[in-house]
Amino acid sequence: MSNQHDYERARTERFNARQQSSRYHVENEISPSGLGASPQVTRSRQGYGTGRDPYGQRSARPASRPSVNRTSRTHDVSPNRRNALPVSDQRASSYARGNYSSASRRGSAGQAPEQESYGKRDTMDFARRGNQGSRRYQDRTRYSANNRPQQQPVNKLKLILMGVAAVAVVAIGVGAFMHFAPVKVSVNGAEINVGGAKTVQAAFEESGVQVKPGNYVAIDDSVITEGKGNTFTCKLNDQEDVDPETKLSSGDVLEFTDGGNIMEEYDGVDTPIPWEARIEGTGALHKFVGKGVDGVSTEMVGKVSGKKATKVTTEPENVICRQYDADTKGEKVIALTIDDGPWEYTSAVLDVLKENGAKATFFVVGENIEQQAGGVDNVKRAMEEGHQICTHTFDHAAGSGQGVNITYMSADEQRQEIQKGYDAISAVTGQDASTVIRCPGGNLDAQTVLNLKDLVTAEIGWNIDTEDWRQPGSDAIYNAMMSSYPGAVILCHDGGGDRTQTVEGLRRAIPELIEQGYKFITVDEMLQYEEKAQG
Numbered sequence: 001m002s003n004q005h006d007y008e009r010a011r012t013e014r015f016n017a018r019q020q021s022s023r024y025h026v027e028n029e030i031s032p033s034g035l036g037a038s039p040q041v042t043r044s045r046q047g048y049g050t051g052r053d054p055y056g057q058r059s060a061r062p063a064s065r066p067s068v069n070r071t072s073r074t075h076d077v078s079p080n081r082r083n084a085l086p087v088s089d090q091r092a093s094s095y096a097r098g099n100y101s102s103a104s105r106r107g108s109a110g111q112a113p114e115q116e117s118y119g120k121r122d123t124m125d126f127a128r129r130g131n132q133g134s135r136r137y138q139d140r141t142r143y144s145a146n147n148r149p150q151q152q153p154v155n156k157l158k159l160i161l162m163g164v165a166a167v168a169v170v171a172i173g174v175g176a177f178m179h180f181a182p183v184k185v186s187v188n189g190a191e192i193n194v195g196g197a198k199t200v201q202a203a204f205e206e207s208g209v210q211v212k213p214g215n216y217v218a219i220d221d222s223v224i225t226e227g228k229g230n231t232f233t234c235k236l237n238d239q240e241d242v243d244p245e246t247k248l249s250s251g252d253v254l255e256f257t258d259g260g261n262i263m264e265e266y267d268g269v270d271t272p273i274p275w276e277a278r279i280e281g282t283g284a285l286h287k288f289v290g291k292g293v294d295g296v297s298t299e300m301v302g303k304v305s306g307k308k309a310t311k312v313t314t315e316p317e318n319v320i321c322r323q324y325d326a327d328t329k330g331e332k333v334i335a336l337t338i339d340d341g342p343w344e345y346t347s348a349v350l351d352v353l354k355e356n357g358a359k360a361t362f363f364v365v366g367e368n369i370e371q372q373a374g375g376v377d378n379v380k381r382a383m384e385e386g387h388q389i390c391t392h393t394f395d396h397a398a399g400s401g402q403g404v405n406i407t408y409m410s411a412d413e414q415r416q417e418i419q420k421g422y423d424a425i426s427a428v429t430g431q432d433a434s435t436v437i438r439c440p441g442g443n444l445d446a447q448t449v450l451n452l453k454d455l456v457t458a459e460i461g462w463n464i465d466t467e468d469w470r471q472p473g474s475d476a477i478y479n480a481m482m483s484s485y486p487g488a489v490i491l492c493h494d495g496g497g498d499r500t501q502t503v504e505g506l507r508r509a510i511p512e513l514i515e516q517g518y519k520f521i522t523v524d525e526m527l528q529y530e531e532k533a534q535g
Contacts, residue, residue, distance in 0.1 A: 183250040194248055200234050201244040203254055214259035218305035219266050230259035266300040268313075273297050275316040277450035283325035284489040285527060286459040288449065293317040321449045325463065326487040326529040332518045335489045335526040336360040336510075337462065339392055339438065342368055342375040343495030348503045350381055356510045358520035360387050363438040363460075366394035366424030368495060379428045388522040390434045390460075391421030397440045405443040411451040418455050436460060436523055460523055462491035468502040469493050477505025484513060489526070
């Protein structure tokens with residue numbers, strides 16, 4: 001028990017000494033939080049008064065014990081000492097005050113001098129160390145966010161730019177090498193290396209090829225000065241007459257020949273050359289090509305020679321109806337075409353086609369779609385089953401066309417015949433009509449081509465005429481169809497009269513031709529063979 005009492009009293013004396021030391025002798029008091037104070041009581045150097053020793057004896061104490069506001073736990077302070085204590089020291093002071101009375105009440109009065117001496121030494125050491133700590137912690141900005149060592153962020157944009165710059169340097173290096181490295185080309189059969197500008201002109205100079213230059217000529221092609229024309233003419237790979245400044249690549253093939261003439265400058269007057277429509281070639285497929293653009297004829301007066309001449313400086317672009325047969329390269333395909341419907345026999349023809357999986361192209365007469373029984377339904381069915389629907393004019397060139405020949409009609413009548421035929425088909429199908437047509441009787445001339453060039457892309461004739469319109473018998477129709485060959489266009493009819501022989505001839509011929517390896521396709525599909533041949 002004695003040792004415990006001694007320990008408690010010593011601890012109390014030490015904290016009491018701290019309060020009496022110069023470090024803790026303050027004239028202001030800090031709030032328990034260490035962040036502010038309110039004037040309450042002034043602390044003196046004197047002891048805190050009497051207490052009870054461990055044996056219950058009251059000890060003398062000064063009468064002037066400071067009163068403490070227990071609610072706020074603050075003391076009166078003067079301005080020059082405000083916030084003098086660090087937070088840790090404030091807590092130590094508060095702890096000492098709270099434990100002093102109990103320790104003195106339990107402690108022994110006889111041992112106080114010895115403990116007091118020990119307490120003073122400890123207090124002085126504590127004060128010395130405490131002041132150092134106080135100075136450290138009073139500098140509140142030392143560890144503030146602004147004064148902490150900042151880690152420099154990685155500049156990603158800078159890294160990216162550095163990477164791009166590195167790539168650019170490499171690319172420039174490669175580009176420079178490629179720019180200055182020579183290229184190996186073939187010139188008139190001999191391989192050479194071309195450096196420098198690596199142009200056609202450079203290749204000509206490097207090769208030493210000998211060709212004759214062209215002349216400087218007048219507008220009538222007479223020579224003004226020999227050898228003052230183009231130095232050479234060059235074919236580069238498959239390109240004719242290339243510019244001398246054309247850049248070369250390794251592996252290019254060049255062929256130099258004599259240079260062309262250069263014509264003198266001239267004053268001229270232009271005169272238009274009207275375009276025209278023409279029919280060229282033979283065959284069942286009649287394709288309209290060309291836009292119809294006027295050419296130019298120029299009356300020239302030479303500025304050097306003074307000579308006069310008239311030349312075609314721009315050729316006209318004519319509209320050509322080019323007639324040809326499809327080259328299927330031996331592929332066994334047939335285009336079956338059926339005219340003059342829809343009619344009462346159309347459904348029977350559709351049944352035969354469906355049974356054999358064959359396709360056909362129906363050239364329909366526009367007025368028959370509405371006038372013939374089942375006309376609308378048959379056109380719809382033909383479209384739904386994959387057949388091609390095209391116009392055979394609106395009324396088979398009735399009136400001035402005499403019911404058979406559109407070429408007898410005026411330009412306006414021709415255009416109306418075609419446009420009304422388109423409209424009749426679109427009204428049923430709900431789609432734009434095909435611009436592939438067949439003229440009644442197959443009658444077509446250049447003037448009709450001229451009149452219809454902007455309405456029609458192709459007019460279709462035939463290679464095999466079954467003459468079923470004559471009603472020659474089903475055997476004759478069958479025999480005509482069996483003479484088919486790859487790329488043939490066959491003519492039959494489903495309207496305009498009794499077509500029972502046609503139906504019977506189709507019923508016999510179609511499956512036999514299929515057995516021979518033939519395939520029945522539409523006209524559009526047959527027209528595509530030319531595109532295939534052209535690549």
